[in-house]
Amino acid sequence: MRNHLFFLSTDSHASPFDMNIALDAGFDVALPYVSVKEDDVEGLTHDIIFSRGPKGTKHSAIFVGGSDMELVEKIVKRAGDSMFDPFTVSIFSDPKGAYTTASALVAKTRKAVGGLSGKKIVIFGGTGPVGQVAAVLCAMENADTTIVTSRDKKAGEEAAVKISSVYGVSIKGAAARTGEERLALIQEADIAIATVKAGIQILSLNELGSVKNPLIVADVNAVPPSGFGGLAPGDDMKQIATCVKGIGALCIGFIKYKVEVDIFKSMLENKITANFKTAYESAKTLA
Numbered sequence: 637m638r639n640h641l642f643f644l645s646t647d648s649h650a651s652p653f654d655m656n657i658a659l660d661a662g663f664d665v666a667l668p669y670v671s672v673k674e675d676d677v678e679g680l681t682h683d684i685i686f687s688r689g690p691k692g693t694k695h696s697a698i699f700v701g702g703s704d705m706e707l708v709e710k711i712v713k714r715a716g717d718s719m720f721d722p723f724t725v726s727i728f729s730d731p732k733g734a735y736t737t738a739s740a741l742v743a744k745t746r747k748a749v750g751g752l753s754g755k756k757i758v759i760f761g762g763t764g765p766v767g768q769v770a771a772v773l774c775a776m777e778n779a780d781t782t783i784v785t786s787r788d789k790k791a792g793e794e795a796a797v798k799i800s801s802v803y804g805v806s807i808k809g810a811a812a813r814t815g816e817e818r819l820a821l822i823q824e825a826d827i828a829i830a831t832v833k834a835g836i837q838i839l840s841l842n843e844l845g846s847v848k849n850p851l852i853v854a855d856v857n858a859v860p861p862s863g864f865g866g867l868a869p870g871d872d873m874k875q876i877a878t879c880v881k882g883i884g885a886l887c888i889g890f891i892k893y894k895v896e897v898d899i900f901k902s903m904l905e906n907k908i909t910a911n912f913k914t915a916y917e918s919a920k921t922l923a
């Protein structure tokens with residue numbers, strides 16, 4: 637039987653990025669369902685699990701993606717609740733690539749610094765999907781402090797409260813609208829991470845040159861300019877200023893690709909439910 641991936645997206649399109657990786661990993665076909673709402677899921681799931689009989693369930697799987705992280709999680713729950721033995725299939729969620737990207741980012745940074753326990757970590761652009769998941773993973777690694785920043789103080793604080801409550805971790809919020817605010821945050825940090833919108837530079841090389849404490853920076857933005865001045869996408873712990881070493885977006889993106897392939901391959905071998913915790917476990921072995 638051919639291996640079918642049913643791609644349920646909360647957006648008006650299904651990401652070609654994820655489709656490419658699913659096909660590279662061994663799925664024969666990826667079938668997109670777009671603008672999926674919670675109430676669509678039971679019917680879609682029943683059509684997926686019943687159509688090919690119990691033996692066919694090994695050859696059908698569900699991927700849930702899209703920008704709406706909360707809706708993705710609701711869809712995953714509804715799909716799971718709509719299945720029963722022997723009519724169960726694998727489900728993998730990765731909203732806007734955030735689970736695999738944040739996993740690769742945090743696992744790579746963790747390895748580079750020899751563990752995140754006790755570290756002071758600032759995540760610029762931490763209100764987006766990648767930043768939120770990265771914050772959860774840092775907090776789960778017992779970072780001393782994990783701060784998510786926003787251009788808007790209230791938005792940063794609200795995001796921190798929400799993430800802390802949903803995932804049972806302790807995260808702080810801060811404003812980082814001006815260069816002064818951003819510099820003040822990194823002067824007190826061990827690690828600064830950029831998960832801002834693509835193509836936005838958060839700190840220039842000149843600003844990084846003023847840092848007096850040892851600082852590791854990591855960036856997931858592959859669209860020029862990089863999130864940190866002087867950091868090239870392929871850099872792997874490169875010294876970019878006197879006290880600053882950096883990890884670039886391609887270095888992290890390469891691990892993200894391997895994690896996503898790894899999970900898609902696992903779905904072809906066993907029935908699994910994969911989320912950000914699965915992605916992080918995989919990333920820690922692949923980083």
Ligand SMILES: NC(=O)c1ccc[n+]([C@@H]2O[C@H](COP(=O)([O-])OP(=O)(O)OC[C@H]3O[C@@H](n4cnc5c(N)ncnc54)[C@H](OP(=O)(O)O)[C@@H]3O)[C@@H](O)[C@H]2O)c1
Pocket residue numbers: 732733734737761762763764765766767785786787788791792831832833834835836856857858885886888889890892
């Ligand atoms: N390397 C990889 O494999 C990979 C994979 C997926 C994604 N990515 C990258 O990961 C990054 C984060 O993705 P995402 O989807 O989480 O990002 P996003 O939602 O597009 O943006 C993240 C945050 O950036 C802030 N932001 C927006 N415009 C800004 C501006 N002009 N100046 C400063 N901050 C601004 C916003 O925060 P506030 O409005 O609260 O300030 C927003 O919440 C992106 O650069 C994306 O390209 C990389």
